[in-house]
Amino acid sequence: xxxxxxxxxxxxxxxxxxxxxxxxxxxxxxxxxxxxxxxxxxxxxxxxxxxxxxxxxxxxxxxxxxxxxxxxxxxxxxxxxxxxxxxxxxxxxxxxxxxxxxxxxxxxxxxxxxxxxxxxxxxxxxxxxxxxxxxxxxxxxxxxxxxxxxxxxxxxxxxxxxxxxxxxxxxxxxxxxxxxxxxxxxxxxxxxxxxxxxxxxxxxxxxxxxxxxxxxxxxxxxxxxxxxxxxxxxxxxxxxxxxxxxxxxxxxxxxxxxxxxxxxxxxxxxxxxxxxxxxxxxxxxxxx
Amino acid sequence: xxxxxxxxxxxxxxxxxxxxxxxxxxxxxxxxxxxxxxxxxxxxxxxxxxxxxxxxxxxxxxxxxxxxxxxxxxxxxxxxxxxxxxxxxxxxxxxxxxxxxxxxxxxxxxxxxxxxxxxxxxxxxxxxxxxxxxxxxxxxxxxxxxxxxxxxxxxxxxxxxxxxxxxxxxxxxxxxxxxxxxxxxxxxxxxxxxxxxxxxxxxxxxxxxxxxxxxxxxxxxxxxxxxxxxxxxxxxxxxxxxxxxxxxxxxxxxxxxxxxxxxxxxxxxxxxxxxxxxxxxxxxxxxxxxxxxxxxxxxxxxxxxxxxxxxxxxxxxxxxxxxxxxxxxxxxxxxxxxxxxxxxxxxxxxxxxxxxxxxxxxxxxxxxxxxxxxxxxxxxxxxxxxxxxxxxxxxxxxxxxxxxxxxxxxxxxxxxxxxxxxxxxxxxxxxxxxxxxxxxxxxxxxxxxxxxxxxxxxxxxxxxxxxxxxxxxxxxxxxxxxxxxxxxxxxxxxxxxxxxxxxxxxxxxxxxxxxxxxxxxxxxxxxxxxxxxxxxxxxxxxxxxxxxxxxxxxxxxxxxxxxxxxxxxxxxxxxxxxxxxxxxxxxxxxx
Numbered sequence: 010x011x012x013x014x015x016x017x018x019x020x021x022x023x024x025x026x027x028x029x030x031x032x033x034x035x036x037x038x039x040x041x042x043x044x045x046x047x048x049x050x051x052x053x054x055x056x057x058x059x060x061x062x063x064x065x066x067x068x069x070x071x072x073x074x075x076x077x078x079x080x081x082x083x084x085x086x087x088x089x090x091x092x093x094x095x096x097x098x099x100x101x102x103x104x105x106x107x108x109x110x111x112x113x114x115x116x117x118x119x120x121x122x123x124x125x126x127x128x129x130x131x132x133x134x135x136x137x138x139x140x141x142x143x144x145x146x147x148x149x150x151x152x153x154x155x156x157x158x159x160x161x162x163x164x165x166x167x168x169x170x171x172x173x174x175x176x177x178x179x180x181x182x183x184x185x186x187x188x189x190x191x192x193x194x195x196x197x198x199x200x201x202x203x204x205x206x207x208x209x210x211x212x213x214x215x216x217x218x219x220x221x222x223x224x225x226x227x228x229x230x231x232x233x234x235x236x237x238x239x240x241x242x243x244x245x246x247x248x249x250x251x252x253x254x255x256x257x258x259x260x261x262x263x264x265x266x267x268x269x270x271x272x273x274x275x276x277x278x279x280x281x282x283x284x285x286x287x288x289x290x291x292x293x294x295x296x297x
Numbered sequence: 298x299x300x301x302x303x304x305x306x307x308x309x310x311x312x313x314x315x316x317x318x319x320x321x322x323x324x325x326x327x328x329x330x331x332x333x334x335x336x337x338x339x340x341x342x343x344x345x346x347x348x349x350x351x352x353x354x355x356x357x358x359x360x361x362x363x364x365x366x367x368x369x370x371x372x373x374x375x376x377x378x379x380x381x382x383x384x385x386x387x388x389x390x391x392x393x394x395x396x397x398x399x400x401x402x403x404x405x406x407x408x409x410x411x412x413x414x415x416x417x418x419x420x421x422x423x424x425x426x427x428x429x430x431x432x433x434x435x436x437x438x439x440x441x442x443x444x445x446x447x448x449x450x451x452x453x454x455x456x457x458x459x460x461x462x463x464x465x466x467x468x469x470x471x472x473x474x475x476x477x478x479x480x481x482x483x484x485x486x487x488x489x490x491x492x493x494x495x496x497x498x499x500x501x502x503x504x505x506x507x508x509x510x511x512x513x514x515x516x517x518x519x520x521x522x523x524x525x526x527x528x529x530x531x532x533x534x535x536x537x538x539x540x541x542x543x544x545x546x547x548x549x550x551x552x553x554x555x556x557x558x559x560x561x562x563x564x565x566x567x568x569x570x571x572x573x574x575x576x577x578x579x580x581x582x583x584x585x586x587x588x589x590x591x592x593x594x595x596x597x598x599x600x601x602x603x604x605x606x607x608x609x610x611x612x613x614x615x616x617x618x619x620x621x622x623x624x625x626x627x628x629x630x631x632x633x634x635x636x637x638x639x640x641x642x643x644x645x646x647x648x649x650x651x652x653x654x655x656x657x658x659x660x661x662x663x664x665x666x667x668x669x670x671x672x673x674x675x676x677x678x679x680x681x682x683x684x685x686x687x688x689x690x691x692x693x694x695x696x697x698x699x700x701x702x703x704x705x706x707x708x709x710x711x712x713x714x715x716x717x718x719x720x721x722x723x724x725x726x727x728x729x730x731x732x733x734x735x736x737x738x739x740x741x742x743x744x745x746x747x748x749x750x751x752x753x754x755x756x757x758x759x760x761x762x763x764x765x766x767x768x769x770x771x772x773x774x775x776x777x778x779x780x781x782x783x784x785x786x787x788x789x790x791x792x793x794x795x796x797x798x799x800x801x802x803x804x805x806x807x808x809x810x811x812x813x814x815x816x817x818x819x820x821x822x823x824x825x826x827x828x829x830x831x832x833x834x835x836x837x838x839x840x841x842x843x844x845x846x847x848x849x850x851x852x853x854x855x856x857x858x859x860x861x862x863x864x865x866x867x868x869x870x871x872x873x874x875x876x877x878x879x880x881x882x883x884x885x886x887x888x
Binding site: 177178179180181182183184185186187188191192 | 383385386387388443469471497524578601602650651652654655684709711713742768793794
């Protein structure tokens with residue numbers, strides 16, 4: 010492929026006004042020039058608004074001083090859109106030097122310290138040059154951040170109970186709708202359908218009673234009609250209806266086998282586990 | 298000297314009749330070779346265009362139907378792509394475009410002998426399908442990949458009218474599923490089916506019609522069912538099609554019954570040519586052994602909808618010694634990938650999808666270690682798509698050193714801007730190693746915390762890179778500048794949520810004419826810069842997608858929401874929806 014020609018579009022008249030305002034910015038903050046070790050300055054033809062990339066860990070004042078600010082103030086380009094959508098902050102937050110972390114942290118995720126030179130932007134508040142441009146900023150606050158955040162309403166999310174599902178960014182992670190929809194119906198199906206255990210010839214079904222602290226599992230193969238099932242379920246959940254759920258109640262009639270386990274251990278607590286649907290299940294219902 | 302060569306070429310022209318050249322050209326099938334041939338001289342251009350049978354249009358707006366039909370009058374096979382790739386992730390608003398009807402309409406008149414239509418990310422209406430079914434008497438192949446806009450009524454037209462149809466492949470299209478009766482429209486006399494993929498359909502097709510169809514199709518090689526086909530019915534189909542090479546199950550679950558199991562196992566073992574399996578929705582692990590006998594012959598296994606855990610996956614995969622392609626959910630975990638690396642020495646392509654991508658904490662034990670293990674153990678690995686929640690530079694460097702033959706590397710660390718979890722540094726060095734060692738790399742997708750430096754590596758070392766996807770990365774225009782001023786082979790660049798603005802774009806504007814397309818969304822490119830580009834580069838369409846209303850109503854410095862720039866010989870679009878604006882030569886805003 011041929012090397013692309015280096016047209017100097019910045020030299021055009023429309024562009025030179027951008028340069029003029031960039032001069033203003035440069036003069037008000039310490040020189041906001043940036044360049045790499047390898048790039049020749051004239052490649053970009055940007056004269057005083059050259060880009061320079063400092064090494065990580067370098068604390069060059071020029072870099073910090075309105076690094077992000079001068080770039081975007083310089084060109085009189087308006088404030089950044091929701092940079093890193095989902096982080097619900099507008100440009101004004103960045104400029105006013107609120108958190109210098111540009112980590113996507115709507116969920117309080119990785120609190121990485123980016124201050125060591127790997128910071129994307131370390132805006133300094135009160136940059137005079139920027140203030141001059143305030144009038145040129147377009148009204149981004151008019152764009153509600155929530156517009157760009159997709160609320161995941163599929164069951165896949167509802168089952169992620171313990172770790173909270175964060176507010177989602179549109180199209181991230183990059184998964185096709187077909188797959189997303191399929192996975193969503195997967196989760197809801199699994200909680201409804203019978204789960205067969207391999208090779209054991211039993212049919213375990215989850216049973217839940219409103220208000221009970223945990224769910225139970227019954228093997229339908231153990232029962233021959235609805236009456237049997239009904240009385241078994243009654244026995245299973247009777248402890249809850251009596252109010253107390255402790256196991257230290259020997260001599261109570263209608264104890265199910267599972268309750269025996271707690272008695273055997275002689276503890277006041279029952280063991281439960283959280284299954285993949287996010288439900289708390291009593292340990293012991295499903296054979297080891 | 299010059300006069301000598303001109304007499305020589307005249308002699309050659311006379312001694313090489315067109316028919317001979319045409320015959321020679323008929324052995325040249327690759328598009329790029331054909332394009333090269335057409336540039337040799339005018340007569341070769343003419344001969345070539347009259348005998349080109351297959352055309353690929355990578356961007357439906359880069360050329361017009363009329364230009365196509367005017368230049369190539371004898372086309373038999375057409376492939377057209379519509380929406381930009383990021384449309385897969387809902388970044389392209391509904392109604393953006395990519396309608397196929399004008400193409401079908403033009404080709405209906407120009408190509409009565411058209412045999413094959415392959416479309417990707419296009420809007421296909423029932424009218425378009427009906428027009429296809431009635432316009433091309435020899436129509437054989439219809440592939441609709443990630444398309445939308447049609448219903449089962451359109452499929453019914455295809456079924457009813459296309460007497461020569463061999464391939465109907467609806468891969469991952471969005472179909473308005475009105476009823477399953479469309480399948481019954483295939484006439485009983487129709488026996489030429491070779492490939493049927495209806496995996497994306499939601500509702501049940503008439504099973505008896507399907508059964509009869511399979512029974513009367515001796516050439517059937519590929520059959521991909523949809524979820525609605527129950528497991529007990531599979532053996533009916535497999536027994537009638539023992540010659541199948543690729544098979545996709547429906548929901549792979551049923552009550553455990555020994556007779557169902559043995560029927561199924563018997564039917565699978567009867568398919569001696571089986572090389573590829575897919576489907577596996579709702580898997581009941583107890584039924585997996587039914588396919589064990591096919592494992593040693595399998596080269597392709599798509600378990601990416603199978604919600605089965607690592608032990609079952611390992612049992613399955615460790616029997617597939619000839620496996621070349623595996624798509625799987627992250628339930629496989631690192632331990633499963635270790636087993637894969639140990640058992641599948643012919644593996645070429647691995648895709649690991651996330652089972653629960655919207656949860657912050659990992660729900661499975663799948664980390665960078667699994668991918669490193671596969672890169673170590675599978676010497677032929679060349680294509681990777683990997684979703685995970687943590688990555689390190691060390692792992693990426695190891696992968697790069699292990700697998701310099703990588704051609705496609707797409708890594709998605711689920712949390713945007715996640716750093717190296719061991720050192721908390723950006724992942725620049727890791728991805729830098731990938732582009733440095735993998736000299737044949739053609740496709741790369743980045744994720745994690747990345748500064749401008751990674752783009753410097755990519756720009757200078759990614760010499761064969763054709764497609765680059767960037768999200769939540771970079772620090773300044775320098776990053777974009779590195780890419781646009783380097784990457785000699787770059788064709789498609791797609792960027793979202795990066796701090797790239799006008800400078801790099803304007804400084805490298807000419808580069809855009811060497812590429813198919815550039816997509817930028819949630820970046821910082823101003824409307825003013827777009828106008829400039831549109832004005833100065835007439836062979837580009839510079840399109841602004843902005844749902845906030847006309848860009849003229851805001852200052853020129855205001856960044857646009859989304860930007861799609863592509864080269865074209867067809868001029869500006871004429872079918873733009875209200876939220877797409879293009880700049881014409883007068884820098885006037887055109888809707």
